[in-house]
Every structure is written in C-alpha cells, then in structure tokens.
Amino acid sequence: MHRRIIVPGALGAASLMLAIPASAAAHSPGAPGIGDPYYPAYGNGGYDVSHYDLRLKYQPATDRLEGTATILARTTEDLSRFNLDFLLDVGEVRVNGAEASFTTSGEQELEVTPRKPLDKGAPLTVVVRYSGVPSSKQAFGFTSWHRTPDGGVAANEPEAAAWWFPSNDHPLDKATYDVSVQVPDGTQAISNGTLQSTSSRLGWTRWNWRSDQPQATYLATLAVGKFDLTTGTTEGGIPVVNAYSRDLGANDGAARASIERTGEVADWLSEYFGPYQFDALGGYVPNTTTGYALETQTRPFYSPRQFANGSNVSVVVHELAHQWYGDLVSVRGWKDIWINEGFARYAQWLWSEHEGEGTAQELADYTYASHPADDPFWTVRPGDPGPENQFDGAVYDRGALAVQALRNEVGDEDFFAILKGWPAKYAHGNASVADFQRYAEEVSRRPLAALFDTWLFQPSKPDAPAAGARSLGKPSEAPAQPRSWRRIAATNDVHEH
Numbered sequence: 001m002h003r004r005i006i007v008p009g010a011l012g013a014a015s016l017m018l019a020i021p022a023s024a025a026a027h028s029p030g031a032p033g034i035g036d037p038y039y040p041a042y043g044n045g046g047y048d049v050s051h052y053d054l055r056l057k058y059q060p061a062t063d064r065l066e067g068t069a070t071i072l073a074r075t076t077e078d079l080s081r082f083n084l085d086f087l088l089d090v091g092e093v094r095v096n097g098a099e100a101s102f103t104t105s106g107e108q109e110l111e112v113t114p115r116k117p118l119d120k121g122a123p124l125t126v127v128v129r130y131s132g133v134p135s136s137k138q139a140f141g142f143t144s145w146h147r148t149p150d151g152g153v154a155a156n157e158p159e160a161a162a163w164w165f166p167s168n169d170h171p172l173d174k175a176t177y178d179v180s181v182q183v184p185d186g187t188q189a190i191s192n193g194t195l196q197s198t199s200s201r202l203g204w205t206r207w208n209w210r211s212d213q214p215q216a217t218y219l220a221t222l223a224v225g226k227f228d229l230t231t232g233t234t235e236g237g238i239p240v241v242n243a244y245s246r247d248l249g250a251n252d253g254a255a256r257a258s259i260e261r262t263g264e265v266a267d268w269l270s271e272y273f274g275p276y277q278f279d280a281l282g283g284y285v286p287n288t289t290t291g292y293a294l295e296t297q298t299r300p301f302y303s304p305r306q307f308a309n310g311s312n313v314s315v316v317v318h319e320l321a322h323q324w325y326g327d328l329v330s331v332r333g334w335k336d337i338w339i340n341e342g343f344a345r346y347a348q349w350l351w352s353e354h355e356g357e358g359t360a361q362e363l364a365d366y367t368y369a370s371h372p373a374d375d376p377f378w379t380v381r382p383g384d385p386g387p388e389n390q391f392d393g394a395v396y397d398r399g400a401l402a403v404q405a406l407r408n409e410v411g412d413e414d415f416f417a418i419l420k421g422w423p424a425k426y427a428h429g430n431a432s433v434a435d436f437q438r439y440a441e442e443v444s445r446r447p448l449a450a451l452f453d454t455w456l457f458q459p460s461k462p463d464a465p466a467a468g469a470r471s472l473g474k475p476s477e478a479p480a481q482p483r484s485w486r487r488i489a490a491t492n493d494v495h496e497h
Contacts, residue, residue: 043170086166088132151225174214254307295322321347342399358482383456402455
C-alpha cells in the first residue's frame with residue numbers, strides 16, 4: 001500500500017519536471033540597477049521601455065498625487081521578476097493583464113513578480129496604480145519634488161521621475177510619453193512636448209501632453225500651479241509654449257524678457273548644431289525657491305532666482321543647447337557629463353561672440369588665467385569627474401576650455417562640422433566621451449587622444465600653448481574680463497542642487 005502510493009507520486013513529480021520548459025529554470029530576477037558605477041541603484045536590468053502612459057490627478061492644496069502608469073516595454077532577458085524605480089505608495093500592479101505581487105526594497109526599488117515568468121524578447125505591459133504626497137518622500141537623503149505655494153514641480157538631475165511615476169530611471173532607457181493630468185479648474189499642468197487637448201468637467205481640468213520622440217526619464221517634467229501661458233512659433237515653424245508662475249513678483253519681467261527669446265535662440269543654435277529635432281519648444285518658471293535650471297526636454301525648467309539680477313538670455317542659451325547636447329544625444333553613463341555641460345557652456349561663449357561681448361577665445365583666455373595652477377579647479381577631471389563632482393564648476397568651465405582647445409587643434413572648418421554632425425550621428429540615442437573622441441578624429445582626420453587626455457582626464461593645469469592661449473607671464477599681461485563674463489558666471493549654479 002505504502003509503495004503503491006509513493007511510486008505514482010514520484011512518477012508524477014518526474015513527469016511534471018519533464019513538462020517544465022528547460023528555459024524556465026534560467027529565469028532570474030532583473031538587476032536592481034542598470035549598471036552605472038556613479039549611481040548603482042539607478043535604472044534596472046532585464047527590460048527596455050518604449051512608452052509611458054501616465055494618467056494623473058493632483059490636488060495642489062494637499063500635494064496629493066494619484067496615478068495610473070501604463071508602461072510598454074520588451075524584456076531583454078528571461079525574468080522571474082523585475083524592478084521599477086519609484087517612491088510613492090502602490091496599490092496594484094498588473095503585468096500583461098494579470099495581477100502581480102510586489103514589494104519595496106532599498107531607497108527607491110519597486111520589485112514586481114509577475115504571475116508567470118517572462119521570456120527574453122517578449123512584449124511587456126505593466127500597469128501601476130499609485131498615490132501619495134511626493135513632497136513627503138526622500139531617497140538618498142533628498143527630494144526631487146519641489147513644493148510651491150500653488151502646487152508642485154518635478155525637475156532635477158540626475159533623477160526626478162521616482163517622485164511622480166514608476167520608471168527605468170536612467171538615460172540609457174529612453175521612451176515616448178503621454179502625460180494626462182487632472183487638476184482643479186483655474187490651475188495649469190505643464191509637461192513636455194505638445195499640448196494635445198484640455199477639457200473641463202465638474203470642477204477639474206485635464207491637460208494632455210505628448211512627447212512622441214525618445215526622452216530620458218530625468219528629462220520628463222511636471223509642473224502644477226497657476227501659470228500664464230504664452231504661445232508662438234520659431235522661424236522654423238516649431239510651436240513654442242512658455243509658462244510663468246503668476247507669483248514671480250519682481251522677477252517676472254526679467255524672466256519673460258529672457259524666455260520669450262527661446263525661439264530666436266533655438267533658431268540661432270540650429271546654425272551651429274543642426275536642425276532642431278523635436279516638435280515642441282518652450283520654457284517654464286514656477287515659483288520655486290531652488291536656484292538651478294534644467295534642460296527638461298522641449299521645455300526647460302528655470303528657477304526665478306536665475307532672473308533676480310535682470311534678464312539672462314545666457315541661461316536660456318545654456319538650457320536650449322542641451323536640447324542637442326544632452327537631450328537629443330544623451331549620456332551613455334553619468335561619467336560622460338562633459339558632453340552635456342562642456343558644450344552647453346561653450347554655447348554661451350558662442351552667444352557672447354554673437355552679441356559682441358567677448359569671443360570664445362577671449363573667454364577661454366580669461367577662464368584659463370583666472371585659475372592658478374594650484375587651484376583645485378584643475379584637479380576635477382571633466383571626462384570622468386566622479387559623482388561628487390558631476391556638477392562642479394570645472395565640468396562647465398574646464399569643459400568649455402577643452403572644447404576651445406579642440407577648436408584650436410582642428411581648425412574652424414572641421415570644428416564646426418563636428419559640432420553639427422555629432423547630434424545627427426547619435427540622434428535620439430546615447431554616446432560616451434570616447435565616442436565623441438572617435439567621431440572628432442574621424443571628421444578631422446587627426447589623432448586627438450593626447451588633447452582629450454590633457455583637457456579631460458589629467459588633474460593638472462595644461463600649459464598655455466595647449467590652451468590655445470597666449471603666454472601669461474606677467475600680471476600686466478593678464479587678459480581683460482570679457483563683457484559677457486559676469487552674465488555667464490551668473491549661471492555657474494545653473495545645475496547646482
């Protein structure tokens with residue numbers, strides 16, 4: 001009796017094991033990070049997102065956000081579970097239509113276990129229902145959600161998404177977006193891309209925004225408050241939507257005098273960087289107490305403090321330059337930040353030339369002379385500054401010096417061909433400093449390893465000839481301060497946060 005019961009059971013177990021596909025044993029959890037050594041917990045492994053659909057409801061009075069995120073993706077490995085980066089309270093998760101189990105771990109990890117393992121290369125639809133008060137959440141000791149007197153704003157670098165939608169939060173995984181936000185009548189919801197429609201019902205207005213070209217998660221933004229909106233088009237026909245908090249006080253005029261030139265600046269930048277590749281443009285100024293600005297795709301965020309001393313078109317130039325260098329072509333890893341900041345700062349130098357307030361070479365000479373050899377400025381390596389120095393002033397200014405050194409080395413014809421060709425070559429993708437060096441060598445037909453090493457990786461001050469600067473022997477020979485210097489210096493904290 002005993003044996004007759006046991007043997008069929010054993011045979012049944014063996015049969016069951018044979019029935020399980022061999023691949024099932026290979027399914028394993030996706031990595032909790034995408035592999036960036038600067039920020040090991042950012043992003044996730046095992047899948048690639050193609051689209052985020054966010055349907056949100058936000059109450060400015062209480063800072064309460066409710067949402068349903070639908071994430072379209074494809075698996076890149078056999079998965080038993082996967083992570084999303086997120087901080088708010090989750091009520092339900094569904095994977096491919098079936099309810100999934102979930103838990104949280106670490107600072108911002110939402111671990112999702114689908115009912116069935118996921119095979120590599122399979123389409124993936126994840127629905128997350130959530131709610132919470134973003135300003136009450138912190139990760140790694142800070143918040144990227146800015147509470148304002150009339151609402152809230154999501155804008156920060158290198159992260160902001162986790163405070164308002166679940167995502168694969170790293171620039172390597174770009175996606176398109178639909179952002180639909182319900183807010184009380186009389187309040188506006190600003191996001192990236194084009195405004196598709198607005199509709200009002202029972203005291204609430206829904207704002208529907210679409211970004212139909214790939215966008216990194218940190219470049220996605222949401223601002224809710226009471227704004228004045230202005231609209232227009234660039235000479236190239238790109239629609240421009242700008243938004244100004246109604247509570248900017250004395251900074252209102254200077255902010256408008258700067259940001260209303262967005263179309264003009266974008267058209268001017270396209271002469272250097274090539275055609276503007278997105279289908280929307282603009283900027284917004286909420287009533288925040290922050291001091292920085294950010295190149296949120298198609299619609300940069302500006303702090304009111306940027307305009308405390310009057311109009312500042314230079315900061316607009318900086319953030320719009322990022323639409324090519326940073327947004328259209330994004331970093332492969334956060335160590336590649338020079339490609340973003342060195343070129344955005346250099347765009348300010350080119351604008352100075354355009355305005356007749358100092359050439360790029362004059363600004364390079366003055367910057368070089370302003371930092372003696374023992375200045376810690378020269379110990380920061382723009383090509384790999386480390387997370388602690390990612391937004392150090394040297395990444396901007398020494399970074400721009402490197403760009404000028406490249407210009408002097410290859411000559412204007414090849415330099416401006418590089419400047420324009422780079423965004424086209426890697427459009428809507430990611431690239432590294434090494435990729436840029438290879439591209440510059442390809443265009444110029446010159447070996448550039450020594451120049452890149454000197455300017456981007458050596459923790460010491462290059463000699464004057466390497467800078468393309470004149471010999472600076474006597475104090476009396478120090479270059480004069482260009483007229484644009486103070487205005488450019490006023491943007492030195494542009495990403496300080």
